[in-house]
Amino acid sequence: MRECVETMQPSRPSSAGTDLSIAGVERPAVEFRNIDIAYGKFVAVRDFSLSIRKGSFVTLLGPSGCGKTTILRSIAGLVDISGGQIMIDGRRVDDVPIYKRNIGLVFQSYALFPHKSVFDNVAFGLKYHNVPKADIARKVGKALEMVRLPGSEKKLPSQLSGGQQ
Ligand SMILES: Nc1ncnc2c1ncn2[C@@H]1O[C@H](COP(=O)(O)OP(=O)(O)OP(=O)(O)O)[C@@H](O)[C@H]1O
Ligand SMILES: [Mg+2]
Incomplete structure (x- = not known):
């Protein structure tokens, strides 16, 4: 995942993803099901759904502050969701701790270790x-x-x- 290239799909399940899972043709690799994410009382993401097919390259695109980074952080487990579900390969992961998710994330600001080569x-x-x-x-x-x-x-x-x- 690379966070500075992001395509936003607010509120509705992606039709392609939904059709695929209903048809049982292919289980989405990553699926957001109606997720909500809040920072304290501020709701940053509301009722976001998206199905991502294995091997596809997806971008989230949307205005600054609309929640793209927050969504990516939620897959990795860096922020908790307050509603909905996140599935990876058909398994629910939103209650799996960050170190067990095995998700790679390139941060918007690079988050390199300054003292390491x-x-x-x-x-x-x-x-x-x-x-x-x-x-x-x-x-x-x-x-x-x-x-x-x-x-x-x-x-x-x-x-x-x-x-x-
Ligand atoms: N740690 C935080 N505490 C409180 N509010 C936050 C926090 N992080 C983000 N927000 C707020 O949540 C909203 C979504 O932020 P997010 O970083 O996901 O936006 P973004 O779509 O990635 O924006 P950009 O395109 O500028 O990177 C914004 O309104 C932001 O101010
Ligand atoms: Mg961002």
């Missing part, structure tokens, strides 16, 4: 999951190649341009 920032999730060292090195190398940053492994985030970060 580029390598260690990229490797963080893999280390957390106890991936073997050699695999981590290979995967980090591949990821950095993908974003054209090989050779930057030892740099700190502050030594990268905004785009490189």
